[in-house]
Amino acid sequence: MKKILIISLLALSACDDGDIIEDLKVENTGRTVTVVTSVSGIENWSSGYNVVVAGFGDNKYADISKNISVGADTIVLRGIGSSVKTIEICVINRLRERVATFYKSDISADNSDEIVLEAGAIRADMFNAIQNAIFTPTCAACHGGGKSAAAGLYLTEGNSYDALVNVASSKATDGSVRVVPGDAANSFMYKVVTGTDGTLSFDHSNMILDYKNLQLIEDWINKGIE
Ligand code: HEC
Secondary structure (H helix, E strand, O other): OHHHHHHHHHHHHHHHOHHHHHHHHOOOOOEEEEEEEEEEOHHHOOOOOEEEEEEEOOOOEOOEEEEOOOOOOEEEEEEEOOOOOEEEEEEEOOOOEEEEEEEEEEOOOOOOOEEEEEEEEEEOOHHHHHHHHHHHHHHOOOEOOOOOEHHHOOOOOOOHHHHHEOOEOOOOOOOOEOEOOOOHHHEHHHHHHHOOOOOOOOOOOOOOOOHHHHHHHHHHHHHOOO
16 A cells, blocks of 8 residues: 555656656757747646646657746757657646647757747636637637627637626526536536536537547636636
């Protein structure tokens, strides 16, 4: 029992600390990228997520990453190997999998050893991640992006938060609220996208296929919303 506990603690600390992982990945010949930015919303995330500057190759797991601390305006990523094609300001989970991207630059055609990227001001809060990763690409076409908003629900950028949080559903017959802060299980939107509510004429249960996106919505609601 004792042994198991120690092993899992070690695993956790290794995942949570971007610096340790970065040190392991350092290569002598790697390139250096300096990202100049001003990132807000870092402290808004629940545990298990890290707002980072990261390098990605061909898959969704970061090859290299560095946590962005609150107030930092210059992040230097060293030892970037040749497999890295894009540098991103993004959120990764414990598996180092990309959850949402706020800024992205393709460096694959740049051969210099020192690259400087000006990323400007970035809103990296949890809700903006949901907007970027889920609402805008998957929902907005029917919910406000075209001529009308299905069910009177706007999920377009700048409108979605006010349309969801503490707002009564226009479709549920039991007085359900679209998003109840702190209570995903009783939030109508969460029931709709997880397929646990059968009252809608339009089936949403296959809309969000990626499990980490459902997890992101659940974590945002259960954290109490900001
Ligand atoms: C292809 C069009 C389409 C897409 C894409 C779509 N929806 Fe819908 N949505 C609808 C329709 C139509 C309704 C109303 C169904 C009804 O009248 O029974 C609805 C209703 C809803 C409702 C109920 C609103 C209320 O007030 O009761 C929620 C919540 C919702 N959608 C969330 C989402 C989310 C989140 C996404 C993206 C993951 C999404 N929808 C993507 C068409 C769509």
